[in-house]
Amino acid sequence: MSSSTKLSNSVKALCYLANTGKPSNSFEISIKTGINASKLRKLLSLLCKNKIVKSNKGAFGGFSLKKNADEIHLQEIYCAIEDRKVFDLHSSAETKNNSFYDSEINNYFLNLFENIQIEIEDKMRKITLTEILKTIKNNK
Amino acid sequence: MSSSTKLSNSVKALCYLANTGKPSNSFEISIKTGINASKLRKLLSLLCKNKIVKSNKGAFGGFSLKKNADEIHLQEIYCAIEDRKVFDLHSSAETKNNSFYDSEINNYFLNLFENIQIEIEDKMRKITLTEILKTIKNNK
């Protein structure tokens, strides 16, 4: 799954959980969202580790939100499911030659990409699940 | 090449061209920057099509800047070499079910990612090759 597909799949699942209120297992969420149940469990287990979602094994178990929808923001969802950065500079293999400002330019871009990453996350930090739910309901 | 590696390789080549002043062929740039000559020609041909670089075939040909370094900004380099977006929502395969706000959530993210893309490009539009050269020389 690409980083953005993971994010939108996670939000789909979270929106469903926010709407139903009650705990739902991966099969139920799979049917309602169209996302493969195994994929869902992978994503939701990451969200569990980050205290966004609560899971219960065993009979009548399932997933539910661990916080209110207005306390969950996009940035923490993104961080929970994504380890990689948006921009990813492969400065390993080709950078053994220290010719012509090589490392200076790499550093320049590492710095630039880091700044961009911070801005994106700032933007996402301002968006809560509640707002997303509101937006999509208005557009329906 | 990942999108960011392409960008930094392009900037490396452009910095070299800005520094030497005179036309240089792909082999010379390859030696000085450590980037494969064939790769360089691919990148530089894209930059040619976008009027950033000038190329001359035949004996004593090569590449040179088509504009002054302070007229070349990062955003146009990025656009010249990159067709893909930073975030890329694969909304094709899985989205045939129109279940549970599926298309609404996809639209929400398409819109969000588009806004982020615009902000990144705005940021890049403010950075010229001259500034990059200045920064890397200061950090040397």
Place this chain on the structure above:
DNA sequence: TCTATTGTTACAGTAAGTGTAACAATTAAA
């Protein structure tokens, strides 16, 4: 005409992503 160079295509090799299945671990209910 000849030589140097770009621009483009092709290709083999590698790496990464995908979707699914399987199953161990766990938990709650009976």
Place this chain on the structure above:
DNA sequence: TTTAATTGTTACACTTACTGTAACAATAGA
């Protein structure tokens, strides 16, 4: 305590994308 349901994780085959390089046609100046 047993049973059934469910998560969490691993494995795997499949596909797709990326990579680096080579090759060579097209081109243009000497």
